Amino acid sequence: MLTTEENARVTRVGADTPMGELLRRYWYPIAASVQLRDRGTRPVRLLGENLVLFRDRSGNLGLIGEKCPHRRAGMVFGVPEAEGLRCAYHGWLWAADGRCLEQPYETTEDSASSLRDRVSIAAYPVQEKAGLIFAYLGPQPAPLIPNWDLFVWTDVVRDIGTAVVPCNWLQIMENSLDPVHVEWLHTYFSGYVLERLGRPDLNRGKANYGKTPWRHTKIGFDVFDYGIVKRRLLEGMTEDDDGWSVGHPILFPTILRTGTSFQIRVPIDDTHTQYFWYNCHKPRPGVLELRQQDPLDTPIYEVPVPGLDGRGEPEWHLVDNNSGQDLAMWYTQGPVTDREEEHLGASDRGVALYRKLLELNLVKVAQGQDPMNVFRDPATNVCIEIQTETALFNRGDPSRISRAGQSGKYSPILREAARKLEGERTLLEPVR
Ligand code: FES
Numbered sequence: 317m318l319t320t321e322e323n324a325r326v327t328r329v330g331a332d333t334p335m336g337e338l339l340r341r342y343w344y345p346i347a348a349s350v351q352l353r354d355r356g357t358r359p360v361r362l363l364g365e366n367l368v369l370f371r372d373r374s375g376n377l378g379l380i381g382e383k384c385p386h387r388r389a390g391m392v393f394g395v396p397e398a399e400g401l402r403c404a405y406h407g408w409l410w411a412a413d414g415r416c417l418e419q420p421y422e423t424t425e426d427s428a429s430s431l432r433d434r435v436s437i438a439a440y441p442v443q444e445k446a447g448l449i450f451a452y453l454g455p456q457p458a459p460l461i462p463n464w465d466l467f468v469w470t471d472v473v474r475d476i477g478t479a480v481v482p483c484n485w486l487q488i489m490e491n492s493l494d495p496v497h498v499e500w501l502h503t504y505f506s507g508y509v510l511e512r513l514g515r516p517d518l519n520r521g522k523a524n525y526g527k528t529p530w531r532h533t534k535i536g537f538d539v540f541d542y543g544i545v546k547r548r549l550l551e552g553m554t555e556d557d558d559g560w561s562v563g564h565p566i567l568f569p570t571i572l573r574t575g576t577s578f579q580i581r582v583p584i585d586d587t588h589t590q591y592f593w594y595n596c597h598k599p600r601p602g603v604l605e606l607r608q609q610d611p612l613d614t615p616i617y618e619v620p621v622p623g624l625d626g627r628g629e630p631e632w633h634l635v636d637n638n639s640g641q642d643l644a645m646w647y648t649q650g651p652v653t654d655r656e657e658e659h660l661g662a663s664d665r666g667v668a669l670y671r672k673l674l675e676l677n678l679v680k681v682a683q684g685q686d687p688m689n690v691f692r693d694p695a696t697n698v699c700i701e702i703q704t705e706t707a708l709f710n711r712g713d714p715s716r717i718s719r720a721g722q723s724g725k726y727s728p729i730l731r732e733a734a735r736k737l738e739g740e741r742t743l744l745e746p747v748r
């Protein structure tokens with residue numbers, strides 16, 4: 317349980333808040349590279365700030381304030397030039413670093429007009445990496461974008477799922493520190509969903525390729541170099557099993573690693589989160605070929621957020637998979653869940669540890685230090701390998717696609733792979 321003030325401290329993302337300050341020490345994906353391919357601009361909302369992402373005609377990216385400082389017209393209508401983005405209204409031209417490059421009429425009347433030097437637009441650094449466009453809204457000098465292993469691997473086929481979740485980022489992160497929900501939400505409830513849909517429950521209730529019941533007998537959590545590892549013992553497992561000995565990492569502050577995917581949670585504002593499922597699939601001959609995929613061509617697909625149908629019934633067909641089930645639990649906790657009313661138990665030790673780690677890093681930032689996972693030395697940022705359990709979770713092999721899988725249900729690449737595997741196994745229910 318937290319007080320109202322404590323809850324605000326750990327959830328609010330605005331620039332003038334402690335958590336907003338901490339979260340501004342990191343780069344966040346704001347779009348897939350392909351989403352800016354056939355267009356000049358794209359509106360972005362990040363950490364409560366309204367911005368416009370653009371690519372000029374020289375191919376350089378920029379991220380600037382959404383409103384032109386002249387008379388506040390929307391820069392999303394801007395025209396990309398050889399350098400910068402020109403406001404549609406009166407042609408003022410803005411550079412990616414926020415300088416005003418031209419004010420056509422001002423210099424028509426007065427060639428020495430100095431107005432141009434007296435105005436600027438908010439501007440933030442943007443970089444492209446591994447198929448994503450990242451932005452940094454924090455103080456300079458900006459750190460490096462971490463070269464997490466999945467961003468660097470070359471022998472995989474990538475795709476990215478995305479959704480806008482109508483809730484605060486922290487309740488999504490807390491879900492990642494909560495192993496026990498898998499037993500209930502993704503197993504027991506999942507079985508009920510299939511009953512509602514009139515489909516057989518092939519799953520189930522089994523993990524470890526069908527060998528282990530999803531029944532937790534022990535959970536554990538450790539802080540490691542890059543975040544927190546959560547460990548679980550299921551009935552029939554020993555501490556030598558990798559679900560315990562290796563565990564399941566959360567990269568501080570907003571990334572969950574599952575198998576060969578990252579789930580990246582990007583705070584849009586206090587009550588919305590942009591979600592990215594960043595997937596690396598291992599090729600399999602005849603099923604999923606290793607296309608010479610330029611990482612910048614990584615495709616993106618939408619993941620629907622389950623709601624209620626016209627009769628007030630849950631949209632069961634959207635909660636037949638892990639991602640849909642998690643989405644429904646996150647946002648039904650409320651736009652910002654009321655932690656004054658919660659009752660944490662033994663299953664929530666990881667949630668408590670994560671809040672403690674947040675607090676430690678809030679203090680670090682207040683003291684002027686870099687928080688966890690701020691990388692500045694290129695020598696330590698070549699390929700940051702993350703150990704993760706493999707037995708319980710998808711290892712990127714398309715033959716592991718299942719109805720209970722992650723957002724893969726909506727991935728065109730995985731659906732094509734599943735079609736090729738038909739006859740071997742029925743892998744996916746139709747997407748409606
Ligand atoms: S409002 Fe943008 S140039 Fe006038």
Ligand SMILES: [Fe+2]
Binds near residue numbers: 497498501642
């Ligand atoms: Fe989950």
